[in-house]
Amino acid sequence: MRGNNDVDRDAESGQRLLHDHDSKYETDTSSSSVLAIDPVKDVKSGHGESLVPCTTQILWLVIWMINNILVTIINKASFAKVNFNYPFVLSTIHMACNIVGAQIYFKWTKNKQKVIVGTNNNKSILIFSVIFSLNIAIGNTSLSYVSVSFNQVCRAMVPVIVMFVSILYFGKSYSFIRKMTVLPIVLGVAVSVWGDMSYTIIGAFVTFVCVLLAALKSIVAGELLSGDLKLHEMDLLSKMCPYALIQIGLLGYLKGEFHDVYEDWDTITTDGTTARVLLLSGILSFTMNVSSLVANKVTSPLTLAIGANVKQVMLILLSAGYFGDHINLANGIGIFIVVFGSFTYGYASANRL
Numbered sequence: 001m002r003g004n005n006d007v008d009r010d011a012e013s014g015q016r017l018l019h020d021h022d023s024k025y026e027t028d029t030s031s032s033s034v035l036a037i038d039p040v041k042d043v044k045s046g047h048g049e050s051l052v053p054c055t056t057q058i059l060w061l062v063i064w065m066i067n068n069i070l071v072t073i074i075n076k077a078s079f080a081k082v083n084f085n086y087p088f089v090l091s092t093i094h095m096a097c098n099i100v101g102a103q104i105y106f107k108w109t110k111n112k113q114k115v116i117v118g119t120n121n122n123k124s125i126l127i128f129s130v131i132f133s134l135n136i137a138i139g140n141t142s143l144s145y146v147s148v149s150f151n152q153v154c155r156a157m158v159p160v161i162v163m164f165v166s167i168l169y170f171g172k173s174y175s176f177i178r179k180m181t182v183l184p185i186v187l188g189v190a191v192s193v194w195g196d197m198s199y200t201i202i203g204a205f206v207t208f209v210c211v212l213l214a215a216l217k218s219i220v221a222g223e224l225l226s227g228d229l230k231l232h233e234m235d236l237l238s239k240m241c242p243y244a245l246i247q248i249g250l251l252g253y254l255k256g257e258f259h260d261v262y263e264d265w266d267t268i269t270t271d272g273t274t275a276r277v278l279l280l281s282g283i284l285s286f287t288m289n290v291s292s293l294v295a296n297k298v299t300s301p302l303t304l305a306i307g308a309n310v311k312q313v314m315l316i317l318l319s320a321g322y323f324g325d326h327i328n329l330a331n332g333i334g335i336f337i338v339v340f341g342s343f344t345y346g347y348a349s350a351n352r353l
Contacts, residue, residue: 088252097282129243145203156189184341192334
């Protein structure tokens with residue numbers, strides 16, 4: 001039997017928890033308008049399971065995939081159609097657009113940015129920005145040493161790395177069923193993109209580092225959004241992107257890209273087409289990063305990594321349908337395995353298996 005004192009203590013404890021949770025975000029009380037971009041504040045249970053409805057999870061994953069595909073297409077257009085072949089300058093523009101976008105959000109909604117207290121918390125955001133910047137820099141570099149197929153096959157391993165790091169470092173646990181559903185997705189992507197597997201030892205090492213950084217980016221973002229700090233997606237972007245802009249901009253300067261842009265400025269600004277493409281690319285980068293962070297928050301880093309593999313297969317299908325690219329039997333089998341594995345993983349996640 002529980003006495004009245006026990007009940008009173010539980011009630012007081014519950015009130016304190018609610019007070020502590022509400023105080024984590026300071027908002028302007030004069031404004032009641034809040035965008036539905038933060039579906040719920042407490043999105044994970046004690047075991048790391050998402051408490052968000054399955055339909056909301058699927059919605060944000062689809063929004064992120066569409067954004068990701070659009071960014072891929074527009075970036076290729078900037079390199080091929082308008083001849084703006086300066087990836088670090090383009091990424092710097094992306095970071096600037098993300099900073100502006102986040103500030104517009106806070107200005108529009110009257111929400112206030114969270115004040116980060118503690119050296120470790122600020123250090124975590126700085127580390128995330130470094131991982132973010134290095135992932136872009138090394139990702140661009142890796143393709144200089146290895147074939148696209150080799151790069152994509154290695155990137156298919158991101159979900160496995162996410163799972164291992166989450167288990168070993170963060171102490172998270174996954175059911176046997178969920179572990180088994182990840183394997184066919186990885187195998188399916190590898191088969192679907194199989195082709196020219198040329199690489200060098202240096203290229204293989206650089207590609208592996210790039211894959212590790214991609215996995216760490218997803219994991220660290222998930223911890224900053226849903227861990228002890230519980231940052232809002234826009235808040236994380238507004239705090240991380242200035243660091244990333246400086247880091248990527250410095251890499252672009254050291255590589256000579258900014259000098260090349262200056263030398264080619266008259267050609268770039270001839271008719272305004274390049275400027276419009278770059279601006280659109282920056283806006284799509286902002287919406288992609290927001291949707292990526294929200295999808296990470298309402299699902300998990302592992303689910304997002306698997307979504308990236310599914311996105312890769314969708315790009316293959318789009319290329320086949322739009323550009324007439326050939327899909328051989330092995331590629332078709334790989335695509336089928338990915339679809340089947342993704343369905344199985346989604347079923348296991350939705351039913352908490």
